Amino acid sequence: MTPHPFAKRISVSLALLLSMALTACSFLNGGNEQNHHSNVWHLTVLHTNDHHGHFWRNGNGEWGMAARKTLIDRIRAEVTESGGHVLLLSGGDINTGVPESDLQDAVPDFKGMNLLGYDAMAVGNHEFDNPMSVLRMQEHIATFPFLAANIRDEATGERLFKPYTIFTLEGLRIAVLGLTTDDTQKIGNQENIQGIVFTRPEVEAKALIPVLRKQADVVIATTHMGHYKNGQHGSNAPGDVTLARNVRGIDLIVGGHTQNPLFEPDRENGTWILQAQDWGRYVGRADFEYRDGQLKLLNYQLIPVNHTQSVMNADGDKVRKPVGDIIPENPAMLALLAPYQKKGEAEVLQPVGYTNGRLMGERSEVRFGYTNLGRLIALAQMEMVDADMAVVSAGGIRASIQKGEITYRDILSVQPFGNGIAPALLMFVCSSDRDVAVAMQGRRPCQSGRKMGINKAGRHRY
Numbered sequence: 001m002t003p004h005p006f007a008k009r010i011s012v013s014l015a016l017l018l019s020m021a022l023t024a025c026s027f028l029n030g031g032n033e034q035n036h037h038s039n040v041w042h043l044t045v046l047h048t049n050d051h052h053g054h055f056w057r058n059g060n061g062e063w064g065m066a067a068r069k070t071l072i073d074r075i076r077a078e079v080t081e082s083g084g085h086v087l088l089l090s091g092g093d094i095n096t097g098v099p100e101s102d103l104q105d106a107v108p109d110f111k112g113m114n115l116l117g118y119d120a121m122a123v124g125n126h127e128f129d130n131p132m133s134v135l136r137m138q139e140h141i142a143t144f145p146f147l148a149a150n151i152r153d154e155a156t157g158e159r160l161f162k163p164y165t166i167f168t169l170e171g172l173r174i175a176v177l178g179l180t181t182d183d184t185q186k187i188g189n190q191e192n193i194q195g196i197v198f199t200r201p202e203v204e205a206k207a208l209i210p211v212l213r214k215q216a217d218v219v220i221a222t223t224h225m226g227h228y229k230n231g232q233h234g235s236n237a238p239g240d241v242t243l244a245r246n247v248r249g250i251d252l253i254v255g256g257h258t259q260n261p262l263f264e265p266d267r268e269n270g271t272w273i274l275q276a277q278d279w280g281r282y283v284g285r286a287d288f289e290y291r292d293g294q295l296k297l298l299n300y301q302l303i304p305v306n307h308t309q310s311v312m313n314a315d316g317d318k319v320r321k322p323v324g325d326i327i328p329e330n331p332a333m334l335a336l337l338a339p340y341q342k343k344g345e346a347e348v349l350q351p352v353g354y355t356n357g358r359l360m361g362e363r364s365e366v367r368f369g370y371t372n373l374g375r376l377i378a379l380a381q382m383e384m385v386d387a388d389m390a391v392v393s394a395g396g397i398r399a400s401i402q403k404g405e406i407t408y409r410d411i412l413s414v415q416p417f418g419n420g421i422a423p424a425l426l427m428f429v430c431s432s433d434r435d436v437a438v439a440m441q442g443r444r445p446c447q448s449g450r451k452m453g454i455n456k457a458g459r460h461r462y
């Protein structure tokens with residue numbers, strides 16, 4: 001929290017000089033002088049996370065980078081006008097989720113982020129859905145750094161990304177450190193992460209934070225580790241709450257990965273933790289005051305970007321209506337992104353099949369029970385590699401397919417991650433009924449010494 005004494009002296013003397021020089025004009029312009037007096041800064045941190053290819057508005061006219069640009073420009077103008085400063089950060093996972101983006105390696109998304117003026121981004125696990133060469137191409141396009149202190153080359157131990165960056169805003173020094181969930185080691189595409197090691201974020205942060213505190217007045221971590229309430233991360237790697245509880249000296253964590261909106265910021269061990277759901281639905285806005293070595297959160301909000309809600313019209317039909325004022329789309333952003341959207345649409349609208357019923361792939365369906373779409377995918381995979389059974393991660397099924405013609409886009413929306421099939425020889429060793437029941441999370445434990453299988457109809461066979 002305490003600024004470097006040398007810097008404090010400089011900013012005090014600078015403030016004195018500036019206030020002497022500007023006294024006359026500040027009477028004339030009527031404002032903009034607050035930061036030059038009494039060693040006070042106003043810092044607004046804007047943030048998004050888990051963009052997942054949503055550069056364009058959706059079919060209901062919601063979200064999209066063009067409306068986000070208008071919103072962010074408005075906030076920048078307001079903050080700058082009153083003498084404050086803005087930092088725009090991303091909690092990562094820019095890649096994967098919308099076919100029009102995926103087919104173009106998220107180039108429109110990174111170009112859009114440049115135009116929005118992002119200052120830094122955490123590297124997310126989905127950045128590794130593509131080979132390293134694509135990620136390096138994206139990094140090359142970006143006019144802001146990709147930060148990750150805990151991603152290293154396995155052979156040399158060298159970091160593969162810049163661990164942190166330091167901004168100086170009119171004398172206020174802000175360090176931004178990047179951290180990525182070490183779950184990427186097991187959930188990332190294994191082909192693309194060969195030779196890469198994801199070390200424990202907490203260990204890297206413990207080593208770096210004291211170094212950063214010497215160089216900066218404010219220390220921010222932009223992370224892609226997830227927010228787990230009260231640190232209850234279950235079988236996932238520890239997230240932002242655990243990081244804040246175990247590593248002292250981080251003023252603010254701007255997170256991602258769990259895709260939950262934190263309408264109220266979390267506060268752990270003196271650290272603020274923020275997250276703005278996903279897909280650019282919200283822009284998070286945190287207004288801070290830095291005074292006498294203390295960072296104080298004055299205001300926090302998640303600002304919706306053109307949300308709609310389902311309402312009944314006069315004819316009794318369900319229609320979607322905007323919630324609140326519509327944010328107009330920025331023309332420069334539209335001009336940048338429209339050619340990409342057009343190109344992507346043409347590619348994904350090719351019909352490839354037909355279904356006579358709805359294939360169920362909603363999160364609330366596939367993650368809690370057996371569905372026709374889950375079974376179809378499993379059967380297709382079994383047929384492809386001539387296997388006796390298939391296990392499909394419900395988390396990898398991301399959408400339903402409606403009755404009627406099926407396009408390439410529908411299929412890519414259901415399975416956007418480009419996963420491969422991993423053949424395996426499976427053996428169960430039953431030490432007790434309970435172990436097997438727990439392992440399979442099923443209701444019918446097999447007994448020791450008995451064979452258990454799953455037949456092609458997806459039913460248990462004993």
Ligand SMILES: [Zn+2]
Nearest residue numbers: 093124125257
């Ligand atoms: Zn993620």
